[in-house]
Amino acid sequence: MAYKSSTRGTRPVSLIAIHTAEGARTARNLAAYFYRPDIQASSHVCIDAAETLQIVDYGRAAWTLRSGNPISDNAELCGFARWTRAQWLSTGRVDGVDNPRAMLDRAADWIRARCDARRIPKNRLAIVALRGGGWGVIAHDDWTKAMNDGTHWDPGPGFPWDYVLNRVNAGSAPAPAPPEEDYMPNTALLKAGKNQHLSIPCAGVKKFLYICAAYDDEFDLLQMDFVHPTGDTDGPFEGGKGFHSHDDGQGNGGKPWRWNPNYPGPFDFEDWGRDDVCAVTLRWNSNHDVMAQIG
Numbered sequence: 001m002a003y004k005s006s007t008r009g010t011r012p013v014s015l016i017a018i019h020t021a022e023g024a025r026t027a028r029n030l031a032a033y034f035y036r037p038d039i040q041a042s043s044h045v046c047i048d049a050a051e052t053l054q055i056v057d058y059g060r061a062a063w064t065l066r067s068g069n070p071i072s073d074n075a076e077l078c079g080f081a082r083w084t085r086a087q088w089l090s091t092g093r094v095d096g097v098d099n100p101r102a103m104l105d106r107a108a109d110w111i112r113a114r115c116d117a118r119r120i121p122k123n124r125l126a127i128v129a130l131r132g133g134g135w136g137v138i139a140h141d142d143w144t145k146a147m148n149d150g151t152h153w154d155p156g157p158g159f160p161w162d163y164v165l166n167r168v169n170a171g172s173a174p175a176p177a178p179p180e181e182d183y184m185p186n187t188a189l190l191k192a193g194k195n196q197h198l199s200i201p202c203a204g205v206k207k208f209l210y211i212c213a214a215y216d217d218e219f220d221l222l223q224m225d226f227v228h229p230t231g232d233t234d235g236p237f238e239g240g241k242g243f244h245s246h247d248d249g250q251g252n253g254g255k256p257w258r259w260n261p262n263y264p265g266p267f268d269f270e271d272w273g274r275d276d277v278c279a280v281t282l283r284w285n286s287n288h289d290v291m292a293q294i295g
């Protein structure tokens with residue numbers, strides 16, 4: 001078997017562990033990554049919104065929970081430990097991952113099935129109980145803390161355990177209302193309207209600007225300008241005139257950017273060209289609210 005695994009050992013499987021892949025956007029791509037001979041890792045299943053792909057037999061230990069491998073069934077979700085609760089519960093597209101909420105629903109179905117198969121309680125184990133050999137559902141981060149084993153903190157503090165475990169225990173619980181404005185500091189809501197404008201602070205954190213829209217959304221990013229801390233700032237916005245920009249970060253005057261609806265978000269403006277950008281100013285037309293994030 002080309003996917004890495006080991007024999008289980010003598011202790012019974014007592015843990016159901018949840019992870020995030022931190023890169024792969026689909027279960028297929030994640031499985032392909034694990035298949036590579038140079039990758040010393042695996043998982044029992046890879047989960048995205050569309051499928052739960054099993055690549056390691058439950059009779060064997062997958063390689064993803066370090067010393068906990070022999071006593072755990074493991075699922076890797078195609079998400080990121082940095083995601084906020086709002087991002088996990090989104091039904092849109094987040095960091096190139098389709099419908100995280102549907103992925104959570106799949107994970108819940110998988111947890112329920114594995115708990116039933118192993119007679120494991122459908123609750124998240126407290127750290128102290130995990131350390132004491134308890135049976136239950138855990139985050140990789142729980143194992144890291146309980147056993148002082150490794151540094152991984154997935155699936156992250158924003159992972160909505162209440163939503164997932166409600167669904168595990170209820171079968172199919174009604175979806176909670178979307179959280180309101182649960183955005184990270186460098187995240188901004190781009191309100192619907194014509195010729196809207198906003199500056200998003202990004203000092204010290206600039207890397208990428210993501211603009212997250214959904215398929216069929218129409219969003220025109222008319223202009224993007226970088227704001228520099230001293231002496232070299234872009235001018236103030238004047239309605240109808242656009243920006244008095246003299247630098248788009250690449251030595252050019254302000255230039256229009258047009259959203260391509262065939263390539264919905266996230267949309268990366270990776271090559272900013274300068275290190276001293278302290279904010280990004282955007283101007284847009286949109287008939288619906290869109291989220292932008294710098295991080």
Ligand SMILES: [Zn+2]
Binds near residue numbers: 018
């Ligand atoms: Zn992990």
